[in-house]
Amino acid sequence: MSHLHERGPARVEANLTPMIDITFLLVVFFVVVSTISEVESVDMELPKPEPTASAPPPERTRSVLNVLPDDDGEAIGYRLNATEYPLGEEGVESLQSALVVLLRSSPDLRINLRADRRTSQRHIAPVLNAITEANTRIGKGTPARVNLVVVTRRMEIE
Amino acid sequence: MIEHRKMERKTPRVGLNLTPMIDVVFQLLIYFLLATNFALGEQVFRMDLPERGGSSMIDDPFDIPEEPLRIRVLSTAPDRQTLSINLQSQYPQPSDLSGLERFLRDNRSGAEIGLFLEDHPIRIVPAPDTRWAHVVDVFNAVIRTGYRSVHFADPES
Numbered sequence: 273m274s275h276l277h278e279r280g281p282a283r284v285e286a287n288l289t290p291m292i293d294i295t296f297l298l299v300v301f302f303v304v305v306s307t308i309s310e311v312e313s314v315d316m317e318l319p320k321p322e323p324t325a326s327a328p329p330p331e332r333t334r335s336v337l338n339v340l341p342d343d344d345g346e347a348i349g350y351r352l353n354a355t356e357y358p359l360g361e362e363g364v365e366s367l368q369s370a371l372v373v374l375l376r377s378s379p380d381l382r383i384n385l386r387a388d389r390r391t392s393q394r395h396i397a398p399v400l401n402a403i404t405e406a407n408t409r410i411g412k413g414t415p416a417r418v419n420l421v422v423v424t425r426r427m428e429i430e
Numbered sequence: 431m432i433e434h435r436k437m438e439r440k441t442p443r444v445g446l447n448l449t450p451m452i453d454v455v456f457q458l459l460i461y462f463l464l465a466t467n468f469a470l471g472e473q474v475f476r477m478d479l480p481e482r483g484g485s486s487m488i489d490d491p492f493d494i495p496e497e498p499l500r501i502r503v504l505s506t507a508p509d510r511q512t513l514s515i516n517l518q519s520q521y522p523q524p525s526d527l528s529g530l531e532r533f534l535r536d537n538r539s540g541a542e543i544g545l546f547l548e549d550h551p552i553r554i555v556p557a558p559d560t561r562w563a564h565v566v567d568v569f570n571a572v573i574r575t576g577y578r579s580v581h582f583a584d585p586e587s
Binding site for chain 2: 288292295296298299302303305306313318319320321323324325326327328329330339382384387388389390391392393394396397400401403404407415416417418419420421422423424
């Protein structure tokens with residue numbers, strides 16, 4: 273009588289632990305990233321200059337300022353990181369105060385400005401002025417740094 | 431020997447059934463894979479906004495500040511789709527973006543005529559209802575021709 277027979281047929285089992293580990297990591301990654309994208313990347317039609325002289329965004333401290341568009345591309349408000357501000361003087365003043373706090377905490381901050389290609393300049397100029405004023409108020413002595421966000425042709429095809 | 435076999439049979443196997451959890455996790459993974467929209471393809475133009483009132487530091491007291499070249503940008507009918515560009519009156523008027531690029535490139539210092547140095551201040555002056563895309567197109571054209579000091583002026587009504 274053999275020992276093998278005694279123990280019964282051999283059980284073939286795949287070790288699923290590494291796969292589960294990786295899958296969990298992927299899920300956590302997507303949960304975190306999709307939350308960030310939702311806050312920072314408001315769905316809009318970004319300008320698409322062609323051929324463009326733009327460059328990939330630098331890896332440094334930055335905040336994202338969205339000019340929120342309606343269906344026709346006109347502005348309905350502003351969003352700095354996760355906080356929204358209404359159009360008009362009051363909203364722009366609140367935005368400016370928030371920018372002062374941000375620039376004080378990290379002087380090397382760059383503001384990524386995202387605006388729909390159809391938005392009128394009358395809604396974008398106050399934002400640029402607010403950034404300039406906020407930078408002047410903290411007395412840094414260097415110009416405010418802004419990144420104008422555009423989209424490349426490759427993205428448009430996708 | 432019989433005692434030993436009995437012992438083997440009696441020992442209960444405690445195992446966690448992971449299959450439903452793996453199913454759910456995979457469902458989540460597939461959902462996020464499909465739903466996540468990465469901002470791939472987004473690029474930026476770096477721009478330094480000039481300080482209000484200019485700098486109080488004077489590098490050279492005999493240095494005459496250069497008059498900026500002003501480029502007016504308009505979005506004209508129908509539906510503000512058409513870009514219209516105007517330069518200051520003493521310069522030839524470009525009909526489109528490529529005309530503007532040609533003018534700026536031909537007149538940059540280092541070329542044959544050389545009206546402007548590459549750090550010559552250039553102001554893009556949009557109207558209040560100018561589309562952001564047109565402003566960015568002009569900004570892109572100026573940057574492409576090698577100028578470094580490019581800023582937006584407040585909208586001109």
